[in-house]
Amino acid sequence: MNTSHTAPVAVPAPQANPAHPVKADYLRIATEEAFAPPELFGMYKKVLEEGKADKGFSSLWGFHFNNPAPRVQHILKYNQEMGAERLAHMDAAGIDIQVLSLTSPGVQVFDEPTAVSYARHANDFLRDAIQKHPTRFVGLTAIAPQNPAEAAKEIQRGATQLDMRGVIVNSHTHGEYLSDRKFWDIFAAAEAHDQPIYLHPCSPPDAMIQPFFEAGLDGAVFGFGVDTSLSALRLITAGVFDHFPKLQIILGHMGEALPFWAYRLDYMHRATSRANRYESLKPLNKKPSEYLQQNFYATNSGVAWEPAIKFTQNFMGEDRVMYAMDYPYQHEVDEVNILDNMDMTLATKRKFFQTNAQTLFKIKL
Numbered sequence: 101m102n103t104s105h106t107a108p109v110a111v112p113a114p115q116a117n118p119a120h121p122v123k124a125d126y127l128r129i130a131t132e133e134a135f136a137p138p139e140l141f142g143m144y145k146k147v148l149e150e151g152k153a154d155k156g157f158s159s160l161w162g163f164h165f166n167n168p169a170p171r172v173q174h175i176l177k178y179n180q181e182m183g184a185e186r187l188a189h190m191d192a193a194g195i196d197i198q199v200l201s202l203t204s205p206g207v208q209v210f211d212e213p214t215a216v217s218y219a220r221h222a223n224d225f226l227r228d229a230i231q232k233h234p235t236r237f238v239g240l241t242a243i244a245p246q247n248p249a250e251a252a253k254e255i256q257r258g259a260t261q262l263d264m265r266g267v268i269v270n271s272h273t274h275g276e277y278l279s280d281r282k283f284w285d286i287f288a289a290a291e292a293h294d295q296p297i298y299l300h301p302c303s304p305p306d307a308m309i310q311p312f313f314e315a316g317l318d319g320a321v322f323g324f325g326v327d328t329s330l331s332a333l334r335l336i337t338a339g340v341f342d343h344f345p346k347l348q349i350i351l352g353h354m355g356e357a358l359p360f361w362a363y364r365l366d367y368m369h370r371a372t373s374r375a376n377r378y379e380s381l382k383p384l385n386k387k388p389s390e391y392l393q394q395n396f397y398a399t400n401s402g403v404a405w406e407p408a409i410k411f412t413q414n415f416m417g418e419d420r421v422m423y424a425m426d427y428p429y430q431h432e433v434d435e436v437n438i439l440d441n442m443d444m445t446l447a448t449k450r451k452f453f454q455t456n457a458q459t460l461f462k463i464k465l
């Protein structure tokens with residue numbers, strides 16, 4: 101009898117390592133790094149005071165604005181820090197370039213006119229911050245899906261006038277998902293201007309959140325990932341990539357776990373769509389897994405874990421998996437050390453930390 105087996109893989113915790121070799125044979129480009137312009141948190145507080153926020157926003161930002169814990173204060177402060185201190189944090193962690201995006205849920209919590217005008221303001225603010233440190237920062241255009249035509253125009257303005265290298269949008273907007281055809285002008289603009297879209301998490305919408313909230317699981321611990329993987333999967337099943345075959349979507353948090361689902365998605369999508377069970381679930385040109393491999397990139401934001409990274413590289417191809425820190429939310433210098441020490445060829449590590457992001461975001465060094 102063959103009794104050999106593979107030992108279980110423990111989930112490691114970050115270990116302090118003062119000897120972290122900041123210099124490496126590659127640059128480190130961190131791709132899911134947040135910022136907040138000076139007015140944003142005041143506007144968020146006003147939405148909360150007026151009772152206009154959904155449950156997920158109130159749970160997340162209501163907590164952040166009223167909690168003295170050091171991690172929370174760090175998050176509030178460094179979202180708003182775009183100068184010397186942010187650069188010092190990057191230097192200490194060995195991060196050469198941050199790809200910056202307006203923090204979640206961006207303008208998507210606001211009413212339509214506020215969202216449209218504030219997205220423009222936030223993008224101008226980001227352009228100015230980048231111009232002060234053009235070798236350290238790259239930016240993504242924030243959009244207001246509340247007005248898809250204006251969002252499409254802002255993608256164009258970002259690409260042609262602000263030197264943005266992609267688009268940031270959070271999973272849903274007041275409970276509506278981008279799979280709805282009314283939002284597809286956004287995809288047309290992104291595809292036309294060759295701007296990848298980072299589909300970032302936010303808390304689950306009111307229609308979904310209660311069982312998460314009552315267990316304390318609505319935030320980044322789990323609810324974010326469930327909602328964002330659903331949001332991404334809905335793009336696939338709605339046929340977005342049959343319409344926009346060149347469109348590229350970036351998912352954080354190891355592709356929001358969709359690579360792990362791929363086999364089951366293919367099998368059950370085929371079975372369900374062939375049985376004609378739902379009007380909304382029709383056969384597609386390709387298998388769900390093929391869209392994940394041809395229209396998606398994954399970053400490892402929040403997941404400094406070699407087995408998960410290697411599986412995702414295995415499934416999506418090593419050209420489609422990129423590094424992210426998720427500063428200032430998961431500002432763990434030791435995680436950089438863990439990733440530097442992955443058992444992986446230098447060529448693959450360089451793709452992961454540097455060249456995949458360099459190519460996708462057209463970063464000239």
Ligand code: 1DF
Nearest residue numbers: 203204205301319320402426429
């Ligand atoms: C959190 C995490 C907040 C992430 C975020 O934006 C965020 C958090 C408000 O821990 O509350 O982007 N994240 O991507 O993991």
Ligand code: MN
Nearest residue numbers: 132300401426
């Ligand atoms: Mn994030």
